[in-house]
Structures are given as structure tokens and as C-alpha cells.
Amino acid sequence: MFDWNKYRGDLNERLAQLGKLTPSTMQGVAALAQAGEKTGHLDAKTRELIALAVAVTTRCDGCIAFHAAEAKKAGATADELAEALGVAINLNAGAALVYSARTLDAFDKA
Template sequence: MTDYKEFLKHAKENTARLQKQTKGVGADYFKLHTDAMADGSLSKKTKELMSLAIAISTRCEGCITSHLASAKESGATIDDVVETVNIAIMMNGGPAIVYGGKALEAAEQYYGVDLK
């Protein structure tokens, strides 16, 4: 079983290293990310859940853990996460079943619940 909190910590360390080495490119990307995720007509919570669905569909574990943690910090409930996984499955089919399962496993760790 993957320790998703440790996985996210390691991913953040790699991201910091990448941002330092890529200088302007990395800084520009992270500014884009910050600006895109800010509250607007859609809440940050909604944007994080949308990002989680896309992360599942594109099969990016780093993105799953990052957007899951940010969604929780933005007020998303475990039920919000489960519904987001449902949408990813509906839009992406089989691969979303596998990566949606990974997102729910990570959510169990973040929310301290057992969805079994």
C-alpha cells in the first residue's frame, strides 16, 4: 500500500527542486497554477475537485495526491471526493476505475476513514 502523505511530501520536494532548476519556466508555470486555482466564479474547492477528476483521467498519481490534499484543505468532504471519482469514471471509463481506486485509497489516508 502506498503512503500517499509521504508520496506527496516527496513530490513537493521534487517540485521545489524542479522549480529552482528551471527558473523562469518553473516560476511561470506555478504562477499560472496559482492564478488558475484562485477563487473566482468557481470556488477553489470546485477547481481542486475538477483537477482531481482530470488527474484520475490522465493517470497522474502526483496530481491525484496534490489536488486531493488541496481539495480537503479547501473544504471538500469525502463524499465530494467519491462523487468526483464517479465523474472521472463516467468520463474516462476503465482507466479511471484503476486510478479512481488509487484516489479513494489516498482519500482514506487523508480523511482518516475506511471506505471498505
């Protein structure tokens, strides 16, 4: 399987380089990341589980690498992760279902 710790470290190095090239972009991304924490409506574990479900639906390995580590730090369990991933799987299936209906419509109108 994949070495997620090495990948996360390598990605951090490249992102640091990107930060030197475009610091305002990286500051903007950091501000977005911190915005959810400021409301206090969701705890860190819940935010990280949501982030992982979204990472799966957007197929972002970097997001998975970072948020898996943060979820574990925040106390997420394997059972909680499995439930969040179940939501992601359902959402992907639901999206495929909706786009299947759109495809039938496009086919009928062709």
C-alpha cells in the same frame, strides 16, 4: 496502500530541485495554478474536485497527492469526492467508447 503524505513530501523536494534548474518553468506552472483563482467563478473546493477528476483521467499520482490534500483543506467531503470521481470514471468510459468507434473505422478502412 500508498503513503501519500511521504510521496507528496518527496515530490516537493524533487520539484524544488527542478525549480533551481529551471526557475522560469516553475514560475510558469505556478502562474497557471493561480490563474483560475483570479477569476473567482469557482470556489477552491470545486477547483480541487475538478483537479482530482482530471488527475484520475490523466493518471497523475503527483496531482492526486497534491490536490487530495488541497481538496480536504478546502472542505471537500468524501461524498463530493466520490461524485467527482464518478464523473472521471464516466469520462474514461466515454473516451474508450469513442475510440472504440474510431478503431472500428480504422479496421474497416485497413
